[in-house]
Amino acid sequence: MRLTFMAGVATVVSLSGVALAPAALIAQPGGGVAPQCTIDQNNPKELALMSLKFQSARSAPTPDARKKALRDIVKELDTKPERFTKNPGGYNFTLVQALTMWGVEPGLADAPARSELGFITNPAEPYDIVVNMDVAYKAIVAAVPACDADIAGMRMNEVWLAATKAALDASNAGKLDSADYFAKRSMLMSATNPYPHYVMANTANARNNRAVAIMHWKHVIKYAADDTTYRELKNSSMYYAAMSQLEDAQAKTGAEQVTVAREAAEGFKALLAATPDNPDAPNLLLSWADALTAAKDTALIPTVYAPLLTQASATDIALATAGVIATRANKSDDALKLFQAATVKNPFNRDAQRNVAAAHYSKDEFTLMFAPTRKLVELDPNNFDGWMLFAYAAQGLAKAAQTAKKPIEVRAWTDSLVKYQTYAEALPVKVDVTSFDRRKETATLILGVEQVAAKDGQYSVTVEFLDLAGAVVATVTEAVGPIKKGETKSVTLKTNGTGILGYRYKALK
Numbered sequence: 001m002r003l004t005f006m007a008g009v010a011t012v013v014s015l016s017g018v019a020l021a022p023a024a025l026i027a028q029p030g031g032g033v034a035p036q037c038t039i040d041q042n043n044p045k046e047l048a049l050m051s052l053k054f055q056s057a058r059s060a061p062t063p064d065a066r067k068k069a070l071r072d073i074v075k076e077l078d079t080k081p082e083r084f085t086k087n088p089g090g091y092n093f094t095l096v097q098a099l100t101m102w103g104v105e106p107g108l109a110d111a112p113a114r115s116e117l118g119f120i121t122n123p124a125e126p127y128d129i130v131v132n133m134d135v136a137y138k139a140i141v142a143a144v145p146a147c148d149a150d151i152a153g154m155r156m157n158e159v160w161l162a163a164t165k166a167a168l169d170a171s172n173a174g175k176l177d178s179a180d181y182f183a184k185r186s187m188l189m190s191a192t193n194p195y196p197h198y199v200m201a202n203t204a205n206a207r208n209n210r211a212v213a214i215m216h217w218k219h220v221i222k223y224a225a226d227d228t229t230y231r232e233l234k235n236s237s238m239y240y241a242a243m244s245q246l247e248d249a250q251a252k253t254g255a256e257q258v259t260v261a262r263e264a265a266e267g268f269k270a271l272l273a274a275t276p277d278n279p280d281a282p283n284l285l286l287s288w289a290d291a292l293t294a295a296k297d298t299a300l301i302p303t304v305y306a307p308l309l310t311q312a313s314a315t316d317i318a319l320a321t322a323g324v325i326a327t328r329a330n331k332s333d334d335a336l337k338l339f340q341a342a343t344v345k346n347p348f349n350r351d352a353q354r355n356v357a358a359a360h361y362s363k364d365e366f367t368l369m370f371a372p373t374r375k376l377v378e379l380d381p382n383n384f385d386g387w388m389l390f391a392y393a394a395q396g397l398a399k400a401a402q403t404a405k406k407p408i409e410v411r412a413w414t415d416s417l418v419k420y421q422t423y424a425e426a427l428p429v430k431v432d433v434t435s436f437d438r439r440k441e442t443a444t445l446i447l448g449v450e451q452v453a454a455k456d457g458q459y460s461v462t463v464e465f466l467d468l469a470g471a472v473v474a475t476v477t478e479a480v481g482p483i484k485k486g487e488t489k490s491v492t493l494k495t496n497g498t499g500i501l502g503y504r505y506k507a508l509k
Contacts, residue, residue: 037147039089039140046076046083047090050097057101067105073098074118089143092136096154099136103129103159110185130159134188152190160189167199176203194220194230198237210244217241235275239284242267246287249294261295277313282321289325301329305338316346316501323355335359343372348466348502350379350433357389366396381507382431387424391417428453429483429508434490436503443474443500445493449508451483458482459508463493466502473497 042048050073057069077084077095084091102108102117110130115123137155141148167182179199186196201216220237224230245264249257268288272281289304305322308314323338336359342352356372373389380386394416401409434446443465451457458481464472474495483489 037144037150039093039144039147040087041090041093043087043090044083047087047094050076050094054097063106066101070098070101070105071118075120078119078121087143089140089147092139092143096133096136096140099129099133100157100159103133104162130163130185130188133159152192155190156193157189160186160193163189164193164195167196171199171202174206176206179203192223194224194233194237197223198233201237201240205240205244210248214241214244214248217244235271238267238271238274242271242291243287246291246294249291258295261291262297265291265295265297265300267291281315282318285318285321285325289328293328298329301325302331302334305334309337309341314341314345316342316349316352319345320349320352320355323352323359327355327359332359332362336363343375346468346501347375348379348468348470348504350376350436350502353379354386354389357393361389361392361396364396364400366393366400369393379502379504380431380433381505382427382429383433384424384427384430387420387427390420391424394420429457429459431505431508432488438500441498442494442496443503445503447491447493447505448488449480449483449491450488451485454485456482456484461491461493461505461508463503463505465495465497465500466504467499468501473500 040047041051053069053073053076057066057073060066060069073094077091077098081091108116108129111126111128113123114121114125114127117127117129119127137151141151163182163186167179167186170176170178170182180203183196183199183203186193186199190196197216197219201213201220204210204212204216217237217240220230221234221241224234224237242264245260245267249261249264252260265288268284268291272278272284272288275281278284285304289301292298292300292304305325308319308322319338319342323335323342326332326335326338336356339352339355339359342349343356346352353372353376357369357376360366360368360372369389370393373386373393376389377383377386394413398410398413398417401407401413428451430450430452432448432450434448435444436446437444445463445465447461449457449459449461458479460477460479462475462477465474465476467473474497476493476495478491478493480489480491
């Protein structure tokens with residue numbers, strides 16, 4: 001059973017750990033703020049007086065007093081604006097400071113009337129605070145190009161944070177229109193920040209607009225770069241982009257399919273390199289191999305699993321999954337090595353033991369099938385296919401003896417074939433393992449129990465959950481039945497316990 005990320009569902013992202021970029025431009029006497037970025041806030045003299053008004057706004061005892069101080073600042077900037085034409089950097093820097101405070105004023109609309117903010121010209125006209133902050137920031141950079149990097153940092157201020165948080169909250173609540181709206185406002189403030197692009201990707205994905213979603217996930221990956229603040233966001237976006245590209249490729253044909261599939265393959269490869277201990281690594285390996293297959297690059301499939309053979313941290317599940325990939329690629333020798341490595345890591349991995357036996361069968365190594373098959377039926381005694389592996393081994397050995405003209409061995413192996421086939425077909429109840437989910441402190445086994453015998457069956461299923469040494473960590477018993485002939489019922493056995501790597505159940509008779 002493949003475990004996957006919740007594709008198409010936005011990961012809940014918290015902004016609690018995001019630090020606002022400090023205001024890099026702090027006015028100093030004489031107008032110098034930094035050698036490489038200098039904005040004059042003292043010319044004309046009206047700008048110099050603004051610092052006192054900002055202090056009044058910040059220390060205002062009531063909201064009304066704060067609003068009055070801010071209106072006074074904006075009114076001064078809007079009165080005879082020609083006074084500031086010789087210093088566009090200082091003017092727009094002051095305007096941005098005022099709009100930043102207005103932008104987080106509780107209860108204020110996104111685009112209030114200009115008069116509400118203190119403007120005296122065109123008082124009834126709506127004034128979008130975020131849009132005009134963006135205009136003012138661009139004007140500062142145009143006037144003082146050396147301030148480009150500092151302004152980029154300043155854009156991620158309280159107004160940006162509020163818009164970004166609103167976008168994420170709306171996305172996580174499934175409010176797609178609101179999420180888009182706030183994400184676009186966040187992008188106006190900082191177009192190269194990963195958060196709004198992540199929201200836009202998820203809303204596009206929810207609307208089944210795969211191309212737009214992939215575009216925005218790529219933006220997240222690009223803008224997150226190596227910043228550890230965005231590691232979780234970047235890894236999620238790498239997964240979603242690669243999975244969406246794989247799905248896209250599988251729906252295409254020809255050269256278009258090859259191009260998209262190769263991008264997906266590179267995405268899975270990069271994600272595995274970035275998250276080597278990813279608990280979902282087995283499924284990522286499968287998806288990477290699927291992408292290479294869709295890209296007609298099957299010769300590269302060994303590069304997917306080869307590193308696992310020398311990787312000490314490789315889990316038994318990852319190794320077993322890699323063995324499946326090698327099997328699909330017709331690399332039987334590689335598959336056997338990987339399955340065997342999985343059983344060394346965990347001798348109680350039922351699927352790995354079964355696949356070792358099956359791999360030996362595919363190579364006509366029938367004698368070598370017995371050891372893993374014995375281990376398999378110890379763990380899974382009511383599995384029809386497990387007992388039939390003995391029969392297949394005996395059948396192969398009988399044919400080999402016949403070719404070698406050894407009639408005594410032919411009879412002996414034929415008798416074994418009949419014995420195991422008869423035993424498998426005589427099982428009164430068959431069990432199939434639906435899933436085995438093992439976590440750090442829990443384990444869940446789901447079995448499908450099929451009644452084969454003519455009479456109704458009522459069973460007590462007892463499972464021992466095992467650690468790496470084979471010690472029993474926990475024992476769980478669940479009743480299942482009555483079950484009519486030909487009917488299958490599911491039974492779930494769950495337990496708490498650390499270090500659980502496998503299981504075995506007592507034979508049902």
